[in-house]
Amino acid sequence: MTPFNHLLDIMFNSYDQRKDKSVLFEKQDGEYKGLTSSALMSKIAILSSWLVSQGISKGTRCAILSQNRPEWVISDFAIFGACSICVPIYPTLSSSESIYILKHSESTVLFVDTTENLEKILGEYQSLESLNVIVCFDKYSRLNKSGNSVNKSSISVLFWESIFENVKPSVESIDTLKGRVTNLNRKDVASIVYTSGTTGRPKGVKLTHGNFLANVEDVMAVIPLSSREKVLSFLPLSHVFERTAGYYTVLAAGGQIYYAESIESVGDNIREVKPTVVVSVPRLYEKIQSKILNGLSGLKAPIFYWALKTGREWNIDKKQGLGMKFKLRIAETLVFKKIRKGTGGNLRFFVSGGAPLAKEVGEFFLSLGILILEGYGMTETSPVISCNRPSAYKMGSIGKPLPQVQVKLADDGELLVKGPSVMDGYLNDEDKTNEVLQLDGWLHTGDIAQIDKDDFIKIIDRKKELIVLSNGKNIPPMKIESEVGLSRYITQVIVIGEKRPFLAALIVPDFEKLDDISKLIDVPFTTRTEFFADKRVVDFYYASIEKRQRKFSHFEKIKKFKLLTREFTQEEGELTPTLKLKRKKIVQKYTDDINLLYSS
DSSP, rough: OOSSTTTTTHHHHHHHHHSEEEEEEEETTEEEHHHHHHHHHHHHHHHHHHHHHOOOTTOOOOEEOOOOHHHHHHHHHHHHHTOOOOEEEEETHHHHHHHHHHHHTOSEEEEEEEHHHHHHHHEEEEEEEEEEEEEEEEEEEETBSSEEEETTTTTEEEEHHHTTTTOOOHHHHHHHHHHHGGGGGGGGGEEEEEOOOOSSOOOOOEEEEHHHHHHHHHHHHHSSSOOOOOEEEEEEEEEHHHIIIIIIHHTTTTTTTEOOSSSSHHHHHHHHHHHEEEEHHHHHHHHHHHHHHTTTTTTTTHHHHHHHHHHHHTSSOOOHHHHHHHHHHHHIIIIIIHHHHHSSSSSOEEEOSSSOOOHHHHHHHHHHHEEEEEEEEOGGGEEEEEEOOOTTTOSOOEEOOOOOOOOEEEEEEEEEESSSSSSOOTTTOHHHHHHHBBBTSSSEEEEEEEOTTTOOOOEEEEEGGGGEEETSOOOOOOHHHHHHHTTTTTTEEEEOOOTTSEEEEEEEOOOGGGHHHHHHTOOOOHHHHHHHHHHHHHHHHHHHHHHHHTTGGGGEEEEEEEEOOOOTTTTSSSSSOOOOOOOOHHHHHTTTHHHHHHHO
């Protein structure tokens, strides 16, 4: 791979090598239409020149609040083209959370996708002293139905097309862009990425061009990617996992990126796009597994489970030979080929990150001949620290460290990380930086881990989330939540027990299964509240939970639980944008229910 001095070099390389190749695809009028490297480069050059005309220069900050779409990429690279710093904001955040990031980062320009998100910001614009201009990707707005801009006090609002009107793209403008970024280098801060904020205010992680590029180089060194890759993008680009793995790395490899229409349409878009690689969090794979199993009926079930067993013997147990090969061919014809068709038929492998993937889920897909490569990382490490490879993987592990990443365990088992992808520190927070980043470069991940003789890493739990029972027993809740959450009747689990005599849990059932449960145990379903109050329903869930807890010690088992009538959501402040549990907020919200579990 050509050595890059900064992230914009990825786009320059794409332009030089593949001018006429379409690289970004968006659904328009019912079909995917692509933007070529040449068209992208022209828009990036125009937008970066416009940013410079607005006073944007080295060290200033520009924010992007948007769902995934080509404008996100154009804005990102244009910000680098103005030698500025990109501040991504999750579009699902509340207005107060978005305003906090804009204020803390002192962003001068904001790119926003929709009228709704634009109004969310303008509703509190008085507190934004640094923000001067907002650019809205929408073609028109209720705020301004006739013109190209609107002034709201000291903030000007422009619309995307107005910046490109009457400006003809030219080779000269691209050459000007190349000349402007000659003073950019790998040590310069490229982005300030705000952590999910499971506890307290999110921290602004300063990531340099070199941090990102080291990660891109390492991922490409261990996972074979080529210009033939087609990737469906649906995880938020505001999250560093999608940004590095599903965006920078794919473009650096010369691949193509297709944007899903919505999170609800991912299944349809996968079948339509026929991607070679899918990057996602474990929840998608859990849902696919559940959909496959729930679709079994009649003769399909025994045939499927026979094929699954055959696939496991071949792919996991490594039982091979002529007899097994013959059985595998039959399983391939009857089952595996049909399942792969549901993923488009061209899939090379899935990539999983952002949260732990249950070993059982990974082995399920591997038995079907579909490999899930689980990795691990943090915003503070740009993000990938380790990953499984197509040629070297262990289910239940997060793989081996990347080539340029060093790892070791502290005395208490905490995983420490060092390398060129480790952050430059937290914005305006030296104390927090010093808490996690040692002077010699070792970063404290906050995760308790194990490293085996083959250098594969396994995460045990979050150090801060370890539950200490009143008898002094230390329990990692993550492994229990992961295992119990595999029950086909359960969607979400949070384990509780800090300074308590035993573990309890808040359980969110799979609401689509309630009718099935009602028939199984002959309990009429009226409302969720009445249904969950019935002892027979509680006993049914207790049996389901116990089945998943067989391998745990007595003190690691959930003894009591509360069935909830709704899911944990971002809107209620219970989940981060990456769908991690906000434990403190959930415990505070359900304090009365939790106290009842321990008093009864």
